[in-house]
Every structure is written in C-alpha cells, then in structure tokens.
Amino acid sequence: MAILKTEAILLKSWNFRETSKLLSFYTRDSGKVKMIAKGARSPKSPLKGRLEPLCHLQLVYYHKQTRDLQLLTQAEIINPHLQMYGNFNKSTLGLAVGELLDKGVGGQDAMPALFDLFRDVLDVINQSSGFTEGVVWYFEGRFIDLMGYKPTWDTCLRCSSPLSMKGGFFQAENGGLICHDCGSTYGGLQVSGETLEILFWLQKAQPHEAVQLNPDMGRKAEIRKMFDLYFKTHIEQMRTLKALKLYYEMHRG
Numbered sequence: 116m117a118i119l120k121t122e123a124i125l126l127k128s129w130n131f132r133e134t135s136k137l138l139s140f141y142t143r144d145s146g147k148v149k150m151i152a153k154g155a156r157s158p159k160s161p162l163k164g165r166l167e168p169l170c171h172l173q174l175v176y177y178h179k180q181t182r183d184l185q186l187l188t189q190a191e192i193i194n195p196h197l198q199m200y201g202n203f204n205k206s207t208l209g210l211a212v213g214e215l216l217d218k219g220v221g222g223q224d225a226m227p228a229l230f231d232l233f234r235d236v237l238d239v240i241n242q243s244s245g246f247t248e249g250v251v252w253y254f255e256g257r258f259i260d261l262m263g264y265k266p267t268w269d270t271c272l273r274c275s276s277p278l279s280m281k282g283g284f285f286q287a288e289n290g291g292l293i294c295h296d297c298g299s300t301y302g303g304l305q306v307s308g309e310t311l312e313i314l315f316w317l318q319k320a321q322p323h324e325a326v327q328l329n330p331d332m333g334r335k336a337e338i339r340k341m342f343d344l345y346f347k348t349h350i351e352q353m354r355t356l357k358a359l360k361l362y363y364e365m366h367r368g
C-alpha cells in the first residue's frame with residue numbers, strides 16, 4: 116500500500132451506505148481512479164462540500180494495486196468551478212466534456228496532457244462569457260489527437276489534394292475528409308468550406324480563444340455532426356452522449 120498525492124477532477128459520485136461516497140476521478144498521475152470517501156457525508160467530515168462533480172482538487176489517497184476502489188483521505192480544492200453551477204449552458208457543457216473523457220478513456224494509464232487539457236477547458240467554460248460551445252469543439256479536436264484517432268483534416272483521403280473553401284465530405288469510418296470533386300463519386304457527410312476553416316483555426320487556437328467563435332446555425336450543425344459521427348464510429352461507449360444531446364436539444368436554432 117502506498118500513499119499517493121495527485122491533482123484530480125471529479126467525474127461522478129454516488130452515495131454509499133449511511134455517510135460514505137463512491138467517487139470516480141480523472142487524476143493527473145494515474146488516469147481514471149475510483150475511490151471511496153468514508154464518512155464524507157457526515158456533518159463533521161473535512162471532505163464535506165468538497166466532492167462536487169467537475170471540482171478540481173488536490174487529493175491524498177491510499178493506493179493498493181490489487182484493489183479496484185482506493186481510499187481517499189484528503190481533498191483540497193484548487194478550483195471549484197463554481198460559476199458552472201446554476202448556469203445551464205456552462206454546467207451542461209462542463210458535464211459533456213467530463214462525459215466525453217469518461218467514456219473515451221478506459222483504464223488507469225496516466226495521461227497528464229489529457230488531464231491538463233480537461234482542466235484548462237473546464238477553467239475556460241467556468242470563466243468565460245462568450246460562445247462556450249466553441250471550447251467543447253476545441254476539447255473534442257484535441258481529445259481525438261491525444262487518443263490517437265486524429266483524422267486527416269487538411270488533405271483529401273482519395274487524391275491528396277489540399278482541401279479548399281469549396282468544402283469537402285467527411286468520412287468518419289475512413290478517418291478524414293475527401294475533397295469536393297472526389298465527394299461526387301464517393302460521398303460522405305457534406306461539409307462547407309467555412310466549417311473546415313473553423314476546424315483548421317481551432318487546431319492552432321488556445322482554449323480561451325475558442326469562445327470568440329460564433330458561427331451560424333448551419334456551421335454549428337455541421338461541426339456537431341462531424342464530431343458526433345466520429346466518436347460514434349470509433350469509440351463504442353460514445354454512442355450515447357447524454358449531456359451533449361441535452362445541450363443540442365436546447366440549442367437548435
């Protein structure tokens with residue numbers, strides 16, 4: 116048994132027995148880790164009020180290799196992301212990012228770069244007052260890269276010509292786009308040049324810059340559909356993304 120210390124973000128929690136909580140964290144040093152916080156719901160517990168979803172914490176816990184559930188002993192708040200609570204858009208999009216990560220990442224392999232991305236994106240969603248959905252697109256693009264599913268965004272999968280303002284066709288199953296000319300033969304999800312331009316721009320942007328986007332509804336629909344199709348095609352667990360679905364239902368026009 117070892118005592119470990121790590122930064123973590125709480126993905127989900129469940130009440131357990133009289134006063135305890137079961138917790139699923141994404142940690143910086145050990146990937147996804149499930150823990151139990153004994154007595155965390157009792158009024159005197161130092162952990163009370165600190166274990167809210169999407170809260171960024173510094174944890175201390177007992178780790179035992181042979182155990183699925185680790186024992187949490189301390190949690191200090193680094194950023195509670197309080198502005199997400201009580202704001203439908205922010206909380207739904209924050210939860211959507213957590214759900215994407217939760218469903219897209221399997222075991223306990225540490226991916227500090229993914230943790231940092233998750234944290235940065237939540238910080239921006241929490242603080243920003245712009246087009247918050249743009250930050251989720253930023254996350255989706257980077258997440259795909261980090262997980263090793265990076266699509267070919269810039270050249271045609273068929274003829275290798277660079278994609279242009281004429282737009283192209285997205286083929287999720289083949290992992291990329293084909294040009295406008297090849298598209299008339301091979302098909303796919305039609306994507307406008309403007310949408311491609313947004314996706315190229317996002318690859319070079321910083322997360323806080325993504326809130327400057329606010330494309331028209333047609334572009335939004337294309338981008339949502341591309342990511343949705345890509346995740347559904349490549350990651351089994353991502354066939355249903357509840358938080359994003361809820362957000363889209365509330366923002367159709």
Ligand SMILES: [Zn+2]
Pocket residue numbers: 271272273274275276293294295296297298
């Ligand atoms: Zn082509």
